[in-house]
Amino acid sequence: MEHSVPPLNDKSLLKHQTYINGKWVDAKSGQTFEVFDPATGKLIGTMPEMNKEDTEEAIKAAAAALPSFSKTTGRERSKMLRKWYDLMVENADDIAKLITWENGKPMADAKGEVTYAANFFEWFSEEAPRTYGDVIPATVPGNRVYTIKQPVGVCGLITPWNFPAAMITRKIGPALAAGCTVVAKSPGETPFTAAALAELAHRAGIPPGVVNIVTAMKNTAEVGSTLTASTTIKKVSFTGSTGVGRLLMKQSADTLKKLSFELGGNAPFIVFDDADVDVAVAGAVASKFRSSGQTCVCANRLYIQRGIYDKFAEAFTAKVKEFKVGSGYAEGITHGPLIHDRAVSKVEAHVQDAVKQGGKVLVGGQKMPELGSNYYQPTIIRDMTEKMALKNEETFGPVAGLFPFDTEAEVVEQANSAEVGLAGYFFSKDVQRCYRVAEALEVGMVGINTGLISDPAAPFGGVKQSGFGREGSRVGIDEYLITKMVTLGGMGQPLQGS
Ligand SMILES: NC(=O)c1ccc[n+]([C@@H]2O[C@H](COP(=O)([O-])OP(=O)(O)OC[C@H]3O[C@@H](n4cnc5c(N)ncnc54)[C@H](O)[C@@H]3O)[C@@H](O)[C@H]2O)c1
Ligand SMILES: O=CCCC(=O)O
Secondary structure, rough: OOOOOOOOOOHHHHOOOOOOOOOOEOHHHHHHHHOOOOOOOOEEEEEEEEHHHHHHHHHHHHHHHHHHHHHOOOHHHHHHHHHHHHHHHOOHHHHHHHHHHHHHOOHHHHHHHHHHHHHHHHHHHHHHHOOOOOOOOOOOOOOOOEEEEOOOOEEEEEEOOOOOOOHHHHHHHHHHHOOEEEEEEOOOHHHHHHHHHHHHHHOOOOOOOOOOEOOOOOHHHHHHHHHOOOEEEEEEEEEHHHHHHHHHHHOOOOOOOOEHHHHHHEEEEEEEEOHHHHHHHHHHHHHHHHHOOOOOOOOOEEEEEEEEEEEHHHHOOOOHHHHOOOOOOOOOOOOOOOOOOHHHHHHHHHHHHHHHOOOOOEEEOOEEOOOOOOEOOEEEOOOOOOOHHHHOOOOOOOOEEEEEOHHHHHHHOOOOOOOEEOOOOOOOOHHHHHHHHHHHHHEEEEOOOOOOOOOOOEEOOOOOOOOEOOOOOHHHHHHHHEEEEEEEEOOOOOOOOO
């Protein structure tokens, strides 16, 4: 389905170059890559196809900016981040238009993402002046011990397309607050939002070289190996799939980098018989179908206790039938396209596999060629079983599989059977069960009686093969700091003259 792209209020936010050392530049090779609108398949524009040489140039710029930036006070960095936050808020409509254009999510969701993304700058502007160390009572007589927090150095950041703004600000915010400088590789599918953020960084007065954005599509792996092999880069923070996370961890081994990895999920979503069905359905709609199922914390396996199974399935199906799928710019649209044809193929494969093994489609189950090649109907399948592909792999698309279960112990075992452990959700009115199950789930984040857990104030991250490290919250800045211990010897002498 065709749609027209609403014009930006500030056309200068749409860049076709990238931002390195405070300047807008092309790739040294002159090469570019094309970026397409997932809703129409039409070309949005091109961006520089950068390679090892360009990445090294960006690392050099970040290294040159580090000595002076790392010596600014927390209060000075706080003001810069606050200014960047204010500019994001002022330009929220334009950034949302760019997100919808290159990612496909509906404008209402894109606006929500801009607020979420900007809030990381606001949050870390408040953390920047508060990187306290400790004064430690020493064991050795005559010693005095204290710690200071210092920036880790130049950081390499790699983020995915599903939140073109928020995944970047969730890393750059704490990095700058800590006094680090960064080289960020923006996602190949959604580089324009990142470029608009860089333009706002420039306007906010962030010094040249502090924020550098490398763009690439075909050369992505080359850029990744340059960042991980560099001895200048002291830390890599990556958000993306578990497979790429493993590769980057191997590549980082030779230089023993500090790492933070926010990787794939396969979230269990459990509804107990004693839950409020309406609350559980609202939670499932929010958790499963946010961004058409393309978030790492989306419910993937919905476990519904047998006593409530039919009632939940019916109410959930009724809600999903109300969705309106189409171009993210059109009025009243609740769900947009998937990012590309590979995403559609994975969704299709999971649905076909479930149906072949006895799953019954309650709603959806088909592609939507009348809208475009990247659209798939929001889908619910009941009578799911443990052997189905959707149970073991993150679908990353708009398919909800309903698994029946009998006991609390059984469902927790099933929930924990995944290799990954990012988010988990459950619904119950029994307060003792709430504590019990929250403590038993092997995940980094638990939602009880809610399907939405993302909050800049709350620590975001996983366990098992969902990675390590936490983003947002008061601990998010620690990922970009080192704790230096200082011991003063020969202290504690008697007062002079005594
Ligand atoms: N835990 C989290 O916070 C979180 C958040 C969002 C997405 N994710 C996960 O990300 C995945 C979806 O995103 P995706 O398909 O774009 O993931 P992906 O791993 O393919 O790509 C993520 C980023 O890594 C880059 N990349 C890919 N190969 C690379 C390489 N060899 N070297 C360096 N960079 C490389 C991509 O260009 C992109 O910018 C899902 O598994 C999802 O769960 C996790
Ligand atoms: O896709 C992963 C990030 C989602 C979020 O931050 O809510």
